[in-house]
Amino acid sequence: MELRKFVDALPIPSVIKPDGTYRGKPYYEVKMLETLHRFHKDLPKAKVWGYNGLVPGPTFEVKKDEDIYVKWQNKLPLKHFLPVDTTIHGAMDTPEVRTVVHLHGSPSEPASDGHPEAWFTRNYKVTGSHFEKKIYHYTNAMRATNLWYHDHALGITRLNVYAGLAGMYFIRDEKEKSLRLPKGKYEVPLVVVDRSFNPDGSLFYPSQPRNPSPDLPNPSIVPAFFGDTVTVNGKVWPFLKVEPRKYRFRLLNASNTRTYKFQFSNNMPFFLIGTDGGLLARPIQVSSLDVSPAERIDIVVDFSQLKGQNVVLQDGFELDSEIGNIMQFKVAKELCAPDRSQVPEHLSTLPPIPLDQVRKIRRITLNDSEDEYGRLMLLFDDKTWSDHPTETPLIGSVEIWELVNQTPGIHPIHIHLVDFRIIGRFDAQGNKLPPLPADFGIKDTVLVDANQTVRLIMKFQPYCGDYVWHCHRLEHEDHDMMRPLIVRPDKKKKD
Ligand code: C2O
Ligand code: CU
Missing domain, CATH: 2.60.40.420 (Cupredoxins -  blue copper proteins)
Incomplete structure (x- = not known):
């Protein structure tokens, strides 16, 4: 299927607001819902599963050391719309779809960690062996950084995450705030996921092994999934209008299998300023970065020399193929306001290696x-x-x-x-x-x-x-x- 490139504007996932308080702390309710989502202008809407019906899910913005509580609710249909392999661990044919949520990168207490066997089904009717809590507790007792939350149900994680169950989670602190890094609309989350579509626009996930053999069960686990398009924040090959200035991108590879070599079409250098666990000690200038699934990179890119031009974020591993071009930045001729942001020489102090x-x-x-x-x-x-x-x-x-x-x-x-x-x-x-x-x-x-x-x-x-x-x-x-x-x-x- 030929899909036009760079015709959809990059969506920015909305920030979730607390629904009230619980034990005196911010309390959120999140429902996993089946909805229809348009991945591309030229594609009909596709069935997806999203937190609060959104793909990617809503973004959490929390402060370091401030506890929050989240009630994760499974309101999904009883049956999976992607091919479940009932022969692998934990994926036996239960009457209801299982989910559990893990806040990736967080030092959570065991009952709030989203253990793969702590799954729960629609309305908590059936529970897994580790099921302990309906309301998860996150202490956010870590450095400012960019975590993400996603499904972790035993034996079907690949299907649940691919269906859309993933979102961003930012922890902020005062030290980082004082640094004058690009912020507000100049700090942009990018959730990168490769996906494939059927001709009718529905999500495609393979149900056959590469070399089907008559002895194998069907559908069957595949050892790798590579999509033939790349979505960013839920759109295939989007574009973003930027000003000729510095931007901070908080990039998450939420793909099932694919590792990307992120680089720009003009080979311009950019700065790596942070990794999974927050800011580096010092910025590192790079011209490409390999990012495997679940890794996050915190980068600053300067578009100030590209007034009126376009530049493409690419996957250096796939330059000869369709999917080598991930998203486009259209750089405006003018600034809205002078760029007072900077990339300081000293970003943070890392704890010593013990x-x-x-x-x-x-x-x-x-x-x-x-x-x-x-x-x-x-x-x-x-x-x-x-x-x-x-x-x-x-x-x-x-x-x-x-x-x-x-x-x-x-x-x-x-x-x-x-x-x-x-x-x-x-x-x-x-x-x-x-x-x-x-x-x-x-x-x-x-x-x-x-x-x-x-x-x-x-x-x-x-x-x-x-x-x-x-x-x-x-x-x-x-x-x-x-x-x-x-x-x-x-x-x-x-x-
Ligand atoms: Cu055990 Cu991101 O997962
Ligand atoms: Cu592996």
Whole structure:
């Protein structure tokens, strides 16, 4: 299907307002709803699932250290409109569609973390084994940054997120405010998701393996999904009118599988100023950035030299193909007001890396395997979701995890509860590789490239309990590249 490029204006997701207070704190109610959404001028409306019916969901704007409460409500139909694979973990044919919400990057208490087995169905009629709370509590006790919330139901996360269940969540603090970075309409969220459409405009998600075999169940899990269009904030190949000045873009890769190499058509340099866990110590000038699923980049782009011109945000991995051009910026000839924003030399102070406190080093392989039907599946240390938990750190302890990717693919690895630092990348022969720009920041998701080893360091705090860690390629996560993370209490300590 030929879709015209850059004919839809980039929508800016609306900011959600509290519905009242709960325990004296801002309280929000969010309903997951099935609605119709127009992804492109030339496409009929498509069925989607959105938080409050919006794709992407409404944006949360909260202050650091200010608690909020959110009641997530599943008001979706009973049946999925995308092909569920009933043969994989957790996706057995239940009468009602399951959902659960995870605030990605937040150190949430276990009952509010959105554990994949804490799913709930329409009107909470059926509950999963970890179901504890209807109203989730977020303390926002972290640096100012850009988190995101999305569905995490066991075995169908890839379908629920692809259907539209994802949104942005900003934490603000005074330090960041004082920096004079571009703000207001000059700070723009960009949620990038590749999608495919059927000729009738409906969302397409494959239900067949690449090489269908008569022995395989149908529909069947696919190990990767690559859309043939790219949506930004819910529009295929949109454009944004900008002034000739600096802009701050808060970019999230919310795609199921695709890793992008973000760059501009004129190869202009721009600044990386922040990563998953907030601002860097210093800005890093780059001309492209690799961003895998669930990673966020905080960048400042200066359009001041491009008066009256157009420039395109591209995917450097796909320059020869249709989808290499993601969105267009139409730069006006005039400024509305002088640009007084700046990119300061010093952005923030990062906490020291606690190399002297390491209590345990784990070496974990990322490997491919086969399921009982002979289909490709991705695993950690050859273990599936239901194997006995092995990652069981002690509360407050510092660990190094060495992730050894023995596969020819990229895996964005995400660990719940914690932020981590990246302390080394190595090739298959053990040679040290140069860090990626994002490796200088605080991270909750790390791009582990084909046949690479990446070393992370993190401290398991502030909560004990049941969490998970997983690959954020959602087709991998669902089958079965996800493992329990159980933070154990320290029995020796009395409190
Ligand atoms: Cu963004 Cu466990 O996920
Ligand atoms: Cu993976």
